[in-house]
Amino acid sequence: MLTNQTFAFIGAGAMAEAIIGGLIRKELVQPDQISVTNHSDKDKLLRLEKEYGIRSFQLKKTEVINASVIILAMKPKHAEDAIHSIRHKVSNEQIVVSVMAGISTMYMENLFAIHPPVIRAMPNTSAKVGASATAICLGSYASSTDGRIAEALFRSIGTVTELAEEKMDAVTGIAGSGPAYLYYMVEAMEHAGRQAGLREDEAKELIIQTFFGAALRLQHTEKTSKELYKEIMSPAGTTEAAFDVLEQHQVQEHFTAAIMRAIERSKELGNTTATPFK
Numbered sequence: 016m017l018t019n020q021t022f023a024f025i026g027a028g029a030m031a032e033a034i035i036g037g038l039i040r041k042e043l044v045q046p047d048q049i050s051v052t053n054h055s056d057k058d059k060l061l062r063l064e065k066e067y068g069i070r071s072f073q074l075k076k077t078e079v080i081n082a083s084v085i086i087l088a089m090k091p092k093h094a095e096d097a098i099h100s101i102r103h104k105v106s107n108e109q110i111v112v113s114v115m116a117g118i119s120t121m122y123m124e125n126l127f128a129i130h131p132p133v134i135r136a137m138p139n140t141s142a143k144v145g146a147s148a149t150a151i152c153l154g155s156y157a158s159s160t161d162g163r164i165a166e167a168l169f170r171s172i173g174t175v176t177e178l179a180e181e182k183m184d185a186v187t188g189i190a191g192s193g194p195a196y197l198y199y200m201v202e203a204m205e206h207a208g209r210q211a212g213l214r215e216d217e218a219k220e221l222i223i224q225t226f227f228g229a230a231l232r233l234q235h236t237e238k239t240s241k242e243l244y245k246e247i248m249s250p251a252g253t254t255e256a257a258f259d260v261l262e263q264h265q266v267q268e269h270f271t272a273a274i275m276r277a278i279e280r281s282k283e284l285g286n287t288t289a290t291p292f293k
């Protein structure tokens with residue numbers, strides 16, 4: 016499904032690179048199927064060309080963007096400017112895939128001069144190692160074939176769930192931002208390891224396997240998350256001692272509130288009013 020497609024990334028930041036890196040690593044897409052541009056950082060484009068063997072291009076010099084799939088990977092606040100700058104370079108035969116947090120398919124559709132199929136996606140940076148949890152939803156002009164192409168793109172870098180658009184903000188707060196919460200917890204484990212005398216490399220190996228093991232266990236059991244952590248707690252043991260501190264500081268309540276704030280922020284990012292193309 017991907018062998019006949021070509022991909023142009025508009026935006027060459029962390030997320031674009033994670034997707035490009037993942038695609039190339041899986042070898043389902045060849046480097047010559049991928050091109051990339053950004054706003055102004057030529058050095059970054061040169062590095063991407065060198066590291067991944069892909070091609071970079073300048074929007075100004077290009078009439079129609081030369082790709083069957085165009086991936087919008089700029090910050091949400093740049094969505095309007097970016098779409099304005101490409102709207103005459105896109106045809107209805109090209110699929111526009113956006114990974115921007117909060118930005119709705121209708122908002123993007125209104126900014127184009129024509130009606131290209133638009134697909135909103137929310138991947139995460141684990142794409143780089145082929146393990147993103149991505150959700151996608153289809154805009155009003157996207158056909159099921161367009162959806163299958165987008166699904167194949169993201170399936171090559173992890174799992175894909177197709178959802179109703181109103182669920183995309185929840186996905187963004189949980190899975191888009193999700194790896195950051197886990198890395199923050201890893202950082203806490205690293206701090207504790209250091210304080211307790213573990214070398215950095217020793218701690219790292221233990222922490223990574225602990226995360227891997229917990230994820231695998233979760234995947235292969237019917238037990239709830241509560242049952243799983245209760246299973247680890249011996250009466251008056253070490254885990255219970257740790258949970259006493261977590262509960263004393265209401266860590267879970269605060270964590271839930273933090274994730275709800277991310278979901279709310281995704282909605283806020285989408286609450287921009289753009290000037291529709293006339």
Ligand SMILES: NC(=O)C1=CN([C@@H]2O[C@H](COP(=O)(O)OP(=O)(O)OC[C@H]3O[C@@H](n4cnc5c(N)ncnc54)[C@H](O)[C@@H]3O)[C@@H](O)[C@H]2O)C=CC1
Pocket residue numbers: 025026027028029030031052053054055056088089090091093096097098100114115116137138139140191192
């Ligand atoms: N970083 C992450 O973990 C995730 C990010 N996203 C979404 O991906 C998008 C990009 O995020 P990051 O890669 O983190 O941002 P970033 O700031 O690292 O990269 C943004 C890129 O867009 C380019 N850009 C801005 N305006 C442009 C224009 N008019 N034309 C061409 N290029 C333009 C910039 O030059 C830069 O290369 C955001 O909308 C974000 O919501 C989605 C899921 C996860």
Ligand SMILES: O=C(O)[C@@H]1CCC=N1
Pocket residue numbers: 116187191192
């Ligand atoms: O922080 C952000 O806005 C982006 C969206 C999801 C992950 N990173």
